[in-house]
Amino acid sequence: MSAQAPPPVSREPAVAAAPSVSQRRAQAAAFARAALVDGVARLRSAWSRPRVRVASAALVFAVMGLTGTGWDFEPVPAAAAPAAPNAASPEASRLAAERERLQTALRLRVPRGPWIVIDQTHNRLRLMRGDDTLLEAPCSAGSGMVLKEGGAGRVWVFDTPRGRFEVLSKAEDPVWKKPDWAFVEEGEPIPTDPEERLEYGSLGEYALYFGDGFMIHGTLYERLLGRPVSHGCIRLGSEPLRAVYKIAPLGTPVYIY
Amino acid sequence: MRSQLLWIALAVGAASAAAAPPAVRSSDPTARALQREVAQMRRERELSTGKAFYLRLDAGRQRLALMLQGVLLDDYGTRGLELGVPQVLFIDRRPRSDWDLQPMSLGRLEPVRQRDRVEFVAPTPSTGPAASPLPLPSAPPAAKYAEDFYSVPSPYRIVFGEGVSLEVRSRGEGRRNRSLLRRAVDATGLRLSDIVSALGLGSRDRIRLRVTLDAEDAASLYRSLPPEVGLIVVGLPPR
Numbered sequence: 001m002s003a004q005a006p007p008p009v010s011r012e013p014a015v016a017a018a019p020s021v022s023q024r025r026a027q028a029a030a031f032a033r034a035a036l037v038d039g040v041a042r043l044r045s046a047w048s049r050p051r052v053r054v055a056s057a058a059l060v061f062a063v064m065g066l067t068g069t070g071w072d073f074e075p076v077p078a079a080a081a082p083a084a085p086n087a088a089s090p091e092a093s094r095l096a097a098e099r100e101r102l103q104t105a106l107r108l109r110v111p112r113g114p115w116i117v118i119d120q121t122h123n124r125l126r127l128m129r130g131d132d133t134l135l136e137a138p139c140s141a142g143s144g145m146v147l148k149e150g151g152a153g154r155v156w157v158f159d160t161p162r163g164r165f166e167v168l169s170k171a172e173d174p175v176w177k178k179p180d181w182a183f184v185e186e187g188e189p190i191p192t193d194p195e196e197r198l199e200y201g202s203l204g205e206y207a208l209y210f211g212d213g214f215m216i217h218g219t220l221y222e223r224l225l226g227r228p229v230s231h232g233c234i235r236l237g238s239e240p241l242r243a244v245y246k247i248a249p250l251g252t253p254v255y256i257y
Numbered sequence: 258m259r260s261q262l263l264w265i266a267l268a269v270g271a272a273s274a275a276a277a278p279p280a281v282r283s284s285d286p287t288a289r290a291l292q293r294e295v296a297q298m299r300r301e302r303e304l305s306t307g308k309a310f311y312l313r314l315d316a317g318r319q320r321l322a323l324m325l326q327g328v329l330l331d332d333y334g335t336r337g338l339e340l341g342v343p344q345v346l347f348i349d350r351r352p353r354s355d356w357d358l359q360p361m362s363l364g365r366l367e368p369v370r371q372r373d374r375v376e377f378v379a380p381t382p383s384t385g386p387a388a389s390p391l392p393l394p395s396a397p398p399a400a401k402y403a404e405d406f407y408s409v410p411s412p413y414r415i416v417f418g419e420g421v422s423l424e425v426r427s428r429g430e431g432r433r434n435r436s437l438l439r440r441a442v443d444a445t446g447l448r449l450s451d452i453v454s455a456l457g458l459g460s461r462d463r464i465r466l467r468v469t470l471d472a473e474d475a476a477s478l479y480r481s482l483p484p485e486v487g488l489i490v491v492g493l494p495p496r
Contacts, residue, residue: 057449064452068347071451071465073339076316077494095291102298109305109327117330121481146376157374162483163308164326187380257310257323257330257483 111253116167116216116244118234118256120160123226125216125236127244134247137240138226140219141256142233149184156181158231165210165254170245174207174217175200181231204238206245210254216244290495296358297491302327304360310483311360312415312423314338314466317492321468323478331481333474336428340493341465343455352464354495361417361488368410368443370479409476410443412467417488420463427475466490 019027046052064070110130117126120141127135142160149155176199183190191197204218219225219235229235234256236244304311305327313322316338323331342349412426454462470478 061448061452069345069452070343070448070455071341072344072349073341073465073467076338076340089285089288092285092288092291095288095295098295099291099298102295102302105302106298106305106327111328115328117328119331119481122477144372144374146374148376148378150379150381162310183382184379185377187382189382253328255325255328255330257325257481 114248114252116248116252116254118160118254120162120228120234120256123228125234125240125244127240127247129247135240135243137237139216139237140221140225140230140235141228142230143228147181147185154180154184156184156231160230160232160234160256161212161214162256165214165256167208167248167250167252167254168211169209170250171207171209172245173200173205174203174215176203179213204236204241206241208245208248208252216241216254293355293358293495296355297489300358300360301489301491304487304489307487309362309485309487311487311489312364314423314468314488314490315492316490316494321470321478323481323483323486331477333470333478335468335470337467337469339467341424341467343457343463345455345457350463356421356464357490357493359419361419361421362485363418364415364423364482364486364488365484366479366482367414367416367422370482408439409479411440411472411475412447413475413479414465415482415486415488416462420461421488422462422465423488424465424467425475425478426467426469427472428469429472 047056112130114127114129114134117128118124118139118141119126123139123141125135125137125139126133142158145158147156147158177194178197178199180190202220203215204220207215207217209215214233216234216236218238218241219230221229221235222237225235225237301313305324307326310323310325310330313324314320314335315322319335319338321333321335322329342351344350409427412424415423415425417423
């Protein structure tokens with residue numbers, strides 16, 4: 001009996017060799033890239049849905065609300081009465097005198113004679129003297145309409161100007177010298193003869209001019225008082241117009257807001 | 258060259274120091290209160306000599322007035338006044354204590370007041386003779402009332418150039434003149450802009466005064482506010 005040697009046992013491992021550290025890093029990076037690209041694509045797809053947008057906005061709001069971001073309000077208590085000058089302090093006395101002087105200067109800003117206030121939003125006119133209201137009446141301010149001329153391409157905006165004005169002149173039975181827009185609006189040719197521009201009776205009994213062609217005048221359409229229907233002038237009913245004409249001299253300030 | 262620049266800088270500094278109001282910190286509390294009051298009145302007098310409209314918010318008397326050249330044009334009673342500062346992560350950003358001693362300018366409405374203007378294209382001029390020698394003037398088209406021109410949001414803001422804004426809220430009947438959807442959109446927009454402005458993005462708001470007016474007054478102010486209005490705040494207690 002002859003003895004045979006056993007076959008040699010292989011010492012190679014059954015599985016493949018483990019990747020190196022650099023290979024693992026590269027694999028991880030590739031995986032992360034793919035996940036990022038996939039994630040962005042998914043987000044883009046989700047963002048196109050309105051529901052997701054609303055939910056995101058709500059989330060942002062909730063986070064901001066919970067983290068105390070916004071505006072913090074606290075009530076303002078009514079201030080104490082103006083400080084009385086302290087006789088012991090020369091500085092306080094000097095400041096009190098300065099305050100008095102400034103108060104007087106501010107008081108003097110209010111006209112001494114009559115003055116007119118026109119609220120063109122609510123179409124109200126007030127005639128004042130000092131702090132007293134002498135008269136309040138509905139009026140009509142500019143309609144805000146835009147008139148466009150076909151051929152020449154001119155454009156007019158019928159707004160009443162805002163600011164401080166003065167009564168520059170006054171007229172009884174005023175005659176209206178119609179500007180170009182009055183003819184354009186009616187579809188009439190613009191006259192070359194100035195006489196043809198004059199219109200009698202349409203401005204009422206009185207007119208108080210306050211500059212740039214604007215005036216306070218009467219109207220044929222009293223039923224429309226209280227509405228913004230004018231071309232920029234202030235229309236007033238005949239009774240209040242008569243009172244304003246009588247009381248307001250030349251130079252009367254007119255405040256329009 | 259450097260020394261010249263230094264001299265110029267010193268001269269400019271001295272000039273601005275001379276122009277600035279005296280910032281004396283008195284130890285006397287009465288004098289300090291008077292100093293504030295006088296400083297505010299000086300600013301008010303400056304405003305009253307300008308040509309711009311301005312709002313005068315009197316915190317002590319709880320009044321908000323529209324003024325022009327020292328003349329009161331319209332006056333509203335406030336039902337509440339609050340002072341707001343931006344807050345990020347529960348941390349307030351406090352303004353300087355003397356912020357109210359300067360006038361604010363260039364106020365603009367937010368949301369912007371939209372006015373629908375009627376456009377009228379003129380008819381072609383007729384060349385023939387007039388049909389009647391004395392044509393009756395045609396009645397103008399009946400315009401809407403101001404109430405119809407602008408719908409009024411609540412709240413709305415008047416934002417001034419100096420980082421101060423006035424938030425006007427309305428109370429009482431008549432404030433719900435907008436649809437539910439419109440109000441919800443407005444409120445959401447305002448809340449979002451609050452967060453954005455608190456974070457210091459976009460808007461330059463640093464101080465916000467919140468006043469509550471009667472609904473009618475709030476609407477009236479919104480409809481009649483002139484453009485580029487100024488603001489002066491008086492009667493705030495010292496901080």
